[in-house]
Amino acid sequence: MRLVTPQQMRRLEELSDQNGVSYAQLMEHAGQQLSIFLLRQIRQKKGGKILFLCGNGNNGGDCFVAARLLSSQGVPVSVGLLCGIPKTILAYSMYKQLGDIPVLSSIAQIKEAIGIADFVVDGVFGTGFHGTLRPEQAELFALASSRFCIGVDIPSGGNAETGAVVPGTMRCRMTVSFGACKFGMVQYPLKTYCGEILVADIGIPESAYQQIDYPMAGITERMIANFLPSRQPDSHKGQFGKLLCITGSERMPGAAVMSAAAALRCGVGLMRLAVPRSVIAAMCARYPEPMYLPMQTDEKGFALSANGNMLLEEMAKSTAVLIGCGLGETEETKALVTRILQEATCPVILDADGINCVTGCIDIIKEVKVPLILTPHPAEMARLLHCTVAAVQSDRMEQAGSFAREHGVTLVLKGAGTIVATPEGAFVNSTGNSGMSKGGSGDVLAGMLASLVAQGIPPTNAACMAVFLHGKAGDCAAEHLSEQAMLPTDLIGELPGLFLKLEQRRHSD
Numbered sequence: 001m002r003l004v005t006p007q008q009m010r011r012l013e014e015l016s017d018q019n020g021v022s023y024a025q026l027m028e029h030a031g032q033q034l035s036i037f038l039l040r041q042i043r044q045k046k047g048g049k050i051l052f053l054c055g056n057g058n059n060g061g062d063c064f065v066a067a068r069l070l071s072s073q074g075v076p077v078s079v080g081l082l083c084g085i086p087k088t089i090l091a092y093s094m095y096k097q098l099g100d101i102p103v104l105s106s107i108a109q110i111k112e113a114i115g116i117a118d119f120v121v122d123g124v125f126g127t128g129f130h131g132t133l134r135p136e137q138a139e140l141f142a143l144a145s146s147r148f149c150i151g152v153d154i155p156s157g158g159n160a161e162t163g164a165v166v167p168g169t170m171r172c173r174m175t176v177s178f179g180a181c182k183f184g185m186v187q188y189p190l191k192t193y194c195g196e197i198l199v200a201d202i203g204i205p206e207s208a209y210q211q212i213d214y215p216m217a218g219i220t221e222r223m224i225a226n227f228l229p230s231r232q233p234d235s236h237k238g239q240f241g242k243l244l245c246i247t248g249s250e251r252m253p254g255a256a257v258m259s260a261a262a263a264l265r266c267g268v269g270l271m272r273l274a275v276p277r278s279v280i281a282a283m284c285a286r287y288p289e290p291m292y293l294p295m296q297t298d299e300k301g302f303a304l305s306a307n308g309n310m311l312l313e314e315m316a317k318s319t320a321v322l323i324g325c326g327l328g329e330t331e332e333t334k335a336l337v338t339r340i341l342q343e344a345t346c347p348v349i350l351d352a353d354g355i356n357c358v359t360g361c362i363d364i365i366k367e368v369k370v371p372l373i374l375t376p377h378p379a380e381m382a383r384l385l386h387c388t389v390a391a392v393q394s395d396r397m398e399q400a401g402s403f404a405r406e407h408g409v410t411l412v413l414k415g416a417g418t419i420v421a422t423p424e425g426a427f428v429n430s431t432g433n434s435g436m437s438k439g440g441s442g443d444v445l446a447g448m449l450a451s452l453v454a455q456g457i458p459p460t461n462a463a464c465m466a467v468f469l470h471g472k473a474g475d476c477a478a479e480h481l482s483e484q485a486m487l488p489t490d491l492i493g494e495l496p497g498l499f500l501k502l503e504q505r506r507h508s509d
């Protein structure tokens with residue numbers, strides 16, 4: 001599913017206009033698509049009165065078109081003007097074609113109409129919304145939200161760029177978005193205001209989409225199914241990658257266990273696991289598959305930089321390195337992480353403390369000669385950018401995209417609606433649930449991602465696949481264990497079932 005910012009949408013309209021599909025035609029198509037959708041809704045419900053709530057911009061214009069088309073087919077429709085007579089030339093011309101459709105402009109009339117409508121269509125504000133709602137608007141929106149409300153392009157009050165909402169934003173059961181889903185609608189909190197999202201084709205030429213800078217898309221199962229490495233009957237372990245994990249400390253051995261277990265369950269051929277010597281016996285009892293590389297530690301159990309030479313030798317034999325989960329942030333681990341990055345010979349996945357270790361010298365990652373993937377959660381991202389978590393969360397795509405472009409890396413910005421940003425474009429994930437908001441979920445993701453990269457899947461594809469499956473594993477776990485009680489280790493238990501489905505899908509394709 002394509003995702004666009006409001007600026008990209010304006011560019012698409014402009015390119016479309018230059019390529020023979022005018023602005024007026026786009027609005028006509030948007031209204032047409034909306035009317036077809038509404039007709040289907042009415043048929044399902046065996047009838048229904050429709051009230052269009054319209055603002056004075058083009059979002060209202062789309063509704064005037066739909067109202068005219070539905071009325072011509074005998075559907076009882078009325079229009080409520082919440083911001084007066086339309087201001088744009090296009091919307092005004094559509095408004096003038098309403099004919100004898102009832103137009104309500106007083107608040108009292110509109111309130112009454114909301115009360116008796118079967119469907120309330122929200123065409124008050126689209127991508128042109130800014131500022132806040134006036135109290136009387138918020139009151140009307142609350143009333144409309146209590147009915148079966150259908151969003152036009154985006155729920156009014158939502159920010160199409162960031163996913164922020166103002167108090168009183170319309171709560172829609174379904175939203176019909178034109179040309180492409182707006183990026184903000186797949187981010188929180190706006191996502192929860194959209195209901196089911198449908199994208200309507202309004203005739204924007206394919207060539208216009210191809211000219212958009214920094215394209216974005218939602219991650220789908222169909223997309224990631226193609227990334228699964230093929231396994232030939234005569235294969236051997238050397239063909240499925242060699243992953244070096246530099247993880248764990250005496251205080252956080254669990255992070256090493258979870259990332260390693262997740263990596264093993266994602267199919268890597270061989271794993272070398274560098275962890276503090278003291279935790280190996282316990283880990284090996286649980287997971288005998290990896291080769292263990294004992295690391296020397298300080299008196300608190302954190303790895304020393306003196307392990308560097310041994311790790312570089314091991315890295316030379318590896319196809320990917322995961323560094324950071326549970327490693328700890330000391331002067332010694334900082335030196336170790338820096339050295340691994342500077343001398344890396346295969347793709348590196350930098351997670352958790354691996355990220356924390358480079359926040360003071362972030363420019364070194366520009367010099368890294370191998371593909372680098374960072375997997376920060378919002379707090380780690382804030383540390384990287386030396387800003388607040390709120391600043392990260394207020395414009396996730398901008399922060400993730402700018403970082404990926406400036407540093408030439410793949411950046412996985414975690415949190416609901418995880419973003420995989422690359423220098424060329426971005427992907428957004430929609431799987432997962434709040435049951436995953438528990439310490440250890442990130443270690444599982446890092447292990448999954450590292451395993452896929454080690455198997456030769458290009459970093460961006462691997463990141464999309466890992467975040468999708470990680471969220472899917474969370475959704476499966478929540479179904480039988482509950483969001484409350486499910487644990488990050490349960491995600492690992494769901495992976496075999498998910499890979500089974502992907503393999504079956506591949507065999508049937």
Ligand SMILES: NC(=O)C1=CN([C@@H]2O[C@H](COP(=O)(O)OP(=O)(O)OC[C@H]3O[C@@H](n4cnc5c(N)ncnc54)[C@H](O)[C@@H]3O)[C@@H](O)[C@H]2O)[C@H](O)CC1
Nearest residue numbers: 013026027030057058059125126127128129130131132153
């Ligand atoms: N993208 C496309 O290809 C198409 C988009 N269409 C529709 O057009 C809207 C965007 O229209 P625009 O006129 O730019 O903006 P809006 O309709 O969202 O509203 C702007 C309007 O509202 C005023 N306003 C904004 N914020 C507030 C506020 N807080 N309080 C009061 N008034 C406010 C602002 O001043 C303007 O007057 C897009 O979403 C699509 O639905 C096309 O019709 C089809 C092609």
Ligand SMILES: [K+]
Nearest residue numbers: 122125154156
């Ligand atoms: K709207």
